[in-house]
Amino acid sequence: MTRRHLSLTSVAALCYLGTAAFAVLNGLPAVAAALHAVRHLSDSEIGWISAIYLAGLAFSSAVCPWVIRDLGTYRTIRLSVFTVAAGLGILAAPAWAHLTYIGFVIAGLGAGGANGVVYVMFGEQDQERNLAAFYAFQWTSSLALLYFLPRLVATTHLAGAFLCLAAVNLVSLGIVRAIPSRTPVTPTARKQSGDKPASAGLLWLTLSGIAAVFACQGSIWTFLEIAPVQRGLPDALAQAAAIISPIFGLIGSVAIFFIGRRWGQRGPLIASAVILGASLIAMLSLHPQLYAWGVYLCMLSFSAFSAYQFGIATDCDPSGFTAAWASTASYGGFALGPVLAGVSSTAFGPNAVIWVGICTLVYAAITCATPLRRMHSTHDSASLPSRSAS
Secondary structure, eight states, X not given: OXXXXXXHHHHHHHHHHHHHHTHHHHTHHHHHHHHHHHSOOOHHHHHHHHHHHHHHHHHHHHHHHHHHHHHOHHHHHHHHHHHHHHHHHHHTSSOOHXXXXXXXXXXXXXXXXXXXXXXXXXTSSOHHHHHHHHHHHHHHHHHHHHHHHHHHHHHHHHHHHHHHHHHHHHGXXXXXXXSOOOOOOOTTOOOTTOOOOOOHHHHHHHHHHHHHHHHHHHHHHHTTTTHHHHTTOOHHHHHHHHHHHHHHHHHHHHHHHHHTTTTOSHHHHHHXXXXXXXXXXXXXOOOHHHHHHHHHHHHHHHHHHHHXXXXXXXXXXXXXXXXXXXXXXXHHHHHHHHHHHHHHHHXXXXXXXXXXXXXXXXXXXXXXXXXXXXHHHHHHHSOHXXXXXX
């Protein structure tokens, strides 16, 4: 397979497509608060709604390569955008509990389809740069949504807010031509360089590592305001650290966008893993400044580590299936993390939330070691012509 570079225009268009589709997820804390206040949903109902949204998202991400094969890139994008808009339109309907669930299911399926297209395209070449740009859009979206959504709900009511999000998604239809039309190759395709294709076991190991690091992120992010207060830190500090932390996530994404593979994969991956682990340990501290900087560095290093981890996964297998399954693994892990953290916190106390993050990070780091060692030995033994061909 010949891997092709995406132009910056195409990268920006794909980032907008995925970020618009993820508006509900990126603004989930504000959306959940609005549903709780306006439609009087319980915590349990909001939890189930979030779970089915993520389940629909993961499912449609996984099947996206087959959909692209049958419908083509542009039709898949249009179908995904219209599905997200339809789900948000249903959510804007009168407050009937069943419609709320249906709306989240449909919006999740559409978001997963759009996200699958993004990951398939980003998995071809310059993976770290492309995913870092995507993360930068996501962090910016979270900052904007957490600030503007409550104000939008206050002025246009909840229905108006959902309709505005639907309109933001429909704008994606105007930029679809900036996205190249490509068909994913088969999962067994070999690289032109002549490298041996990765084994199924190695691919699944790498994908499980992606799920693990997102479980780490999901556990920390979900309880970022709750756990420190339960441990005795000031409530104002916990809220301030949570609000500021996306800025550091954005900084990390922008940095990786420019760095790319200039320093290879191994060095940045090891450095980001060490910083991420140190930041989690710092978050165990009850010293306010040390805790706050632990949170900031956690978000910054997560952006770097997950971007390089995605690059390793798609280097193991160049097919669009691996890229789409990496998307499925990431959001499946993000859904699992809060469950593990919540159960652990109830059983062992709030410190267990961070220990869940540490354990899942260790597993994610271990799963990166095997493919890195394999690729390093392959490149060392490759001939000059085979390297040139890649």
